[in-house]
Amino acid sequence: MSLETLDSPRAAAPDLLRFGVPLALALVLVAFSLMAPGFLTLSNIVGVLVNNVALAAIVSIAMTLTVASGGTDLSVGTAVDLGSLAFVSAIIAGQPVWIAAVLGVLAGIGTGLFNALLIAGLSITPFLATLGTLFIGHSLQQLTTDGGNPVYVPTGSIPPALAFIGHGAVFGVPLALWLVAILAAAAWLLLARSRFGREVLAVGTEPQVALYSGLPVRSVLAFIYIASAAIASIAGILISANVNAYVPYSGNAYLLNSIGAAFIGTSLSRTRRANIPGTLLGVLLLGFVSNGLLLIGWNFYWQQVGSGLLIFLALLLAFTGRRDAA
Amino acid sequence: MTILAPTLAMRGLVKTFGPTRALDGASLTVAPGTVHGLVGQNGAGKSTLIKILAGLVTPDAGDIEVGGTPLGPLSPRGAEELGIAFIHQDRLLVPTATVGEALFLGQERSGSRHGLWRGRLERRAAGLLERFFGIALPKGALIQDLTTAQQQIVQITRALLADPKIIVFDEPTASLSRREVDHLFEVIGQLKAHGLTSIYISHYLAEIERICDAVTVMRNGRDVAHVDPRTTGTAEITRLMVDRDVKDLFPRHNATAGAPVLSVSGLAAPPAFRDVSFTLHRGEVLGLTGLLGSGAKDLVRSLFGLSPARTGRIEVDGRPVRLGSPGAAVRRGIAMVPEDRRAQGVALALAVDENTTLASLPAFSRFGFIDRARERLRVSRLIDELKIKTSGPEAAVRTLSGGNQQKVVIAKWLARQSRIYVLDEPTVGVDVAAKAEIYRLIARLAEQGAAILLLSADLDELLGVSDRILVMYRGEIVSEHIPSETTGARLLAASVSGARAEGIAHVA
Structure with a gap:
């Protein structure tokens, strides 16, 4: 008999906490709409979704995959940037937009392959391996762009397809949001419903047990890091199409938010597992908090304090929830 | 003082x-x-x-x-x-x-x-x-x-x-x-x-x-x-x-040894073990023991592809196989119940059903997606069959007692329909009643035609459960014993000194 069995489980408490984050999101929306009249308008909400949330959501989906496999991908931003660089370079070289997009994703896959080689091949911890990739990616961008200069698609020759990717809408919904929906649905199916997702879960929580059950631990990890980088590079293509340029190191802006969102999402799950719906809620919460703070006139420099407090709150909920669940 | x-x-x-x-x-x-x-x-x-x-x-x-x-x-x-x-x-x-x-x-x-x-x-x-x-x-x-x-x-x-x-x-x-x-x-x-x-x-x-x-x-x-x-x-x-x-603790099984299922000849992984040969039959419980450093542990690991042997021949059902990884061993129908149950046997944070189907996911999937209904049905049956005490298939394995966790490990391989079971100290840290249940399970596996290799340091357990017992000493199999014709003292003597002469029953 262990100590755990001595405490009678308080069944109601974890459930209450589980709804803490959706509740917090609702509270944030109500509070800001009272304080800032412009907050709860359709144009502001669509603006937040397209400008703050969509790209962060795509990078966070990528991050969720690696968190589910028991690691992290600190080089998601590198995959964003290299995807963007390859995409823009191909367009400037006169390639059709779809070929440029394929090249952009291939650049992402290349980044992921490198991570996979380090993590699955050489058994380096994901944290260190992807940190190394982050540094190398930084240098690579400096070397190929004269020390880190933006690369612009000449204004006169912007292909219509590029403008469509950057600003287009299908059935009135911006293309970026369609992409988020498609990627989120695919990643959710993969993690929560597929056989592969179960293998990821086992590798992510108990790699030894996965090995002793005959699972291909290394291939699972390799696939996850390649998929993560490939998804992140799609965000890079979207960014470039939006500003008609490659802007160096812009991908790293999404790194911290994506880690935050993935872990907020984990804290939502009763079983403390990385999950796509939770991650999306985390992205929404972080996005609306920073937008709301901006609207009520908080100094831009203070906004990250808001995000920080939010993550502390989520961790606190997760921590108390875990103790109760024990 | x-x-x-x-x-x-x-x-x-x-x-x-x-x-x-x-x-x-x-x-x-x-x-x-x-x-x-x-x-x-x-x-x-x-x-x-x-x-x-x-x-x-x-x-x-x-x-x-x-x-x-x-x-x-x-x-x-x-x-x-x-x-x-x-x-x-x-x-x-x-x-x-x-x-x-x-x-x-x-x-x-x-x-x-x-x-x-x-x-x-x-x-x-x-x-x-x-x-x-x-x-x-x-x-x-x-x-x-x-x-x-x-x-x-x-x-x-x-x-x-x-x-x-x-x-x-x-x-x-x-x-x-x-x-x-x-x-x-x-x-x-x-x-x-x-x-x-x-x-x-x-x-x-x-x-x-x-x-x-x-x-x-x-x-x-x-x-x-x-x-x-x-x-x-x-x-x-x-x-x-x-x-x-x-x-009552050691139920004897009624199976008679059938066709050879696993035969090993001249297997070597220096310096851990060398020149290991034996045959494991259908419906047989083959005991294996040896002190730390005798190579028994390494032999068991190599049979599950964890540290592959350098030279020698392994045959499953008469066909030569290479066991280069646990995955390869599992595909050949080999199951492993590892000694460190909590680190290698069960994923404590995962549910009973998730643990149970971990080695046989393809059988529970359709077009790459898990068929939850089929999974739940099979796992519920296994819970009943093995009398696993749990609040349900979705309870975390962490909440189960040691003996019941061990049954989940066995259920995992039953779900896979494995035919060769490598059991590494399967009753370490479980209480007497759970031990008895695990022994009954081993007997039942044998009766259903499984071939079982049981590595144990518990000599009473080996004598009570096995049909034959192999003793390893300094990397070699030094003797083979029939439980009814030997004693714990003889097994111990063979493990400690490598005494070859006594107790050799027949050469496999």
Whole structure:
């Protein structure tokens, strides 16, 4: 008999906490709409979704995959940037937009392959391996762009397809949001419903047990890091199409938010597992908090304090929830 | 340093947790300067009794006397002040600490801020280990570099620094090799010579018989018998614990060995083992034993593709196979029940159903997606079949007892329809009743035509369950025994000295 069995489980408490984050999101929306009249308008909400949330959501989906496999991908931003660089370079070289997009994703896959080689091949911890990739990616961008200069698609020759990717809408919904929906649905199916997702879960929580059950631990990890980088590079293509340029190191802006969102999402799950719906809620919460703070006139420099407090709150909920669940 | 420890008496203890009555008027009296055994199945109330002594649990009724003075409910602090120390089976040392840090960390009594003076700290630690146990650990070693036995010695030394009068050992040998157990017993003997009292809790009755002066047997929350282990045999103690006869513990299976399923010839992975040849048949339980370093462990690992053998030939169903990874072994129908159940056998954070289907996901998937309905149905059936005690297929395996966790591991391979079972110490750390159930499962597997290779250091278990027993010594199979024609002493002699001549039954 262990100590755990001595405490009678308080069944109601974890459930209450589980709804803490959706509740917090609702509270944030109500509070800001009272304080800032412009907050709860359709144009502001669509603006937040397209400008703050969509790209962060795509990078966070990528991050969720690696968190589910028991690691992290600190080089998601590198995959964003290299995807963007390859995409823009191909367009400037006169390639059709779809070929440029394929090249952009291939650049992402290349980044992921490198991570996979380090993590699955050489058994380096994901944290260190992807940190190394982050540094190398930084240098690579400096070397190929004269020390880190933006690369612009000449204004006169912007292909219509590029403008469509950057600003287009299908059935009135911006293309970026369609992409988020498609990627989120695919990643959710993969993690929560597929056989592969179960293998990821086992590798992510108990790699030894996965090995002793005959699972291909290394291939699972390799696939996850390649998929993560490939998804992140799609965000890079979207960014470039939006500003008609490659802007160096812009991908790293999404790194911290994506880690935050993935872990907020984990804290939502009763079983403390990385999950796509939770991650999306985390992205929404972080996005609306920073937008709301901006609207009520908080100094831009203070906004990250808001995000920080939010993550502390989520961790606190997760921590108390875990103790109760024990 | 001879300390006269006080007499400890706990009387009429009652403790209920919700609907469960963990203690129902239990008493424990321990004479000073003795080694007192405390035995009972899981759930008999041993742990609760000890937790009351540690001040972790407050009893509903009953009293505690130390040295004739009645005490109120104990607190952890109070237990420490009385000089009661606890050595737990789970190592409570920080893995990345040095030996010195592990010994002195959090011990304000030494007064100096030696944390800053690592060299001095380590020298003091080395001095103490030398003085108490006459051993020298590698210089600058971290806790994680030490063997389990060495870690345990560090833990005991740490407890001794607080000048205890009574030391409680809670399943201290669960993860120790036989040699390490011998060493621990020497240490306990030394403590006794110094006048300390020890309370010794173990599932291994042979150990109790070896070192205890008196034994309290617990069953259903009460102390049901007080026996002298020198006059009462382990069979009788077992009967008192489970209230049924020990011969029921080892059910014989009715299968007759059929066609060869796994044959190994000239297998070698120097320096661990060499020239290993044997054949395992359908419906057969083949025992395997050997001391630490005999290569038996490495042989078992290589058969599951964990550390592949260099040379030799492995045939499954007469076809030569390469077992280069666990995945390859699993595809050939080989199942592994690893010794370290909690790190390798079950994923504690995952649910019973998720654990059960982990090795056979393709069978539960359609177009790459998991068929939850089929999964749930199969797992529910296995839970019934193996009588796994769980609140349901979706309960986390963490919430199950050790024996039931082990059944989940076996269920995992049944779901895969594996035909060759490699069992590595399958009953370590589970109580007598769960052991009996695991033995019944092994017998049933054999009757259903499975071929079983059982690696165990528990000679009674090998004699009770196996059809044949192979003994390894220094990397080679030195003898083969038939249980009905051999004894534990012979097996032991073969493991210790590599004696080849005696007990050879027939060559496979």
